[in-house]
Structures are given as structure tokens and as C-alpha cells.
Amino acid sequence: MGETVKTAKAPKRSWMDGLKAEFKKIIWPDKKSLVRQTVAVVAISVGLCAIIAILDAVIQLGLGFLI
Numbered sequence: 001m002g003e004t005v006k007t008a009k010a011p012k013r014s015w016m017d018g019l020k021a022e023f024k025k026i027i028w029p030d031k032k033s034l035v036r037q038t039v040a041v042v043a044i045s046v047g048l049c050a051i052i053a054i055l056d057a058v059i060q061l062g063l064g065f066l067i
Contacts, residue, residue, distance in 0.1 A: 029037070
């Protein structure tokens with residue numbers, strides 16, 4: 001079978017330093033863009049919810065008529 005090689009774990013301090021360095025690279029969206037994207041997501045979610053509710057009601061009426 002295969003042999004497993006034990007590797008030394010990185011110290012937690014270096015891991016945290018790496019994490020902080022990666023967070024500094026992130027380009028966070030400005031408030032206006034964040035609000036627009038949030039509104040778009042909520043609007044699409046509500047629209048899809050309405051479409052699914054209408055389809056569900058139509059299917060229930062159709063099955064009720066058949067049964």
C-alpha cells in the first residue's frame with residue numbers, strides 16, 4: 001500500500017499572518033454597490049417565490065380537478 005508522510009504543521013502565528021495578508025487583498029464593495037446588489041437579490045428572490053407559488057396553486061387545482 002502507500003506510505004503516509006508526516007508533515008510538520010505550520011505554526012498558528014504564521015497562519016494568522018497569512019490570513020491577515022489575504023484579507024488585505026480583498027476589494028470590498030462600496031456602500032452604493034452593496035445596496036444595489038442586495039436589492040437585486042431580494043427582488044429576484046421575491047419574484048421567484050411568487051412564480052413558484054403561482055405554479056404550485058395551478059398544479060394543485062389541476063390535480064384536484066383530476067382526482
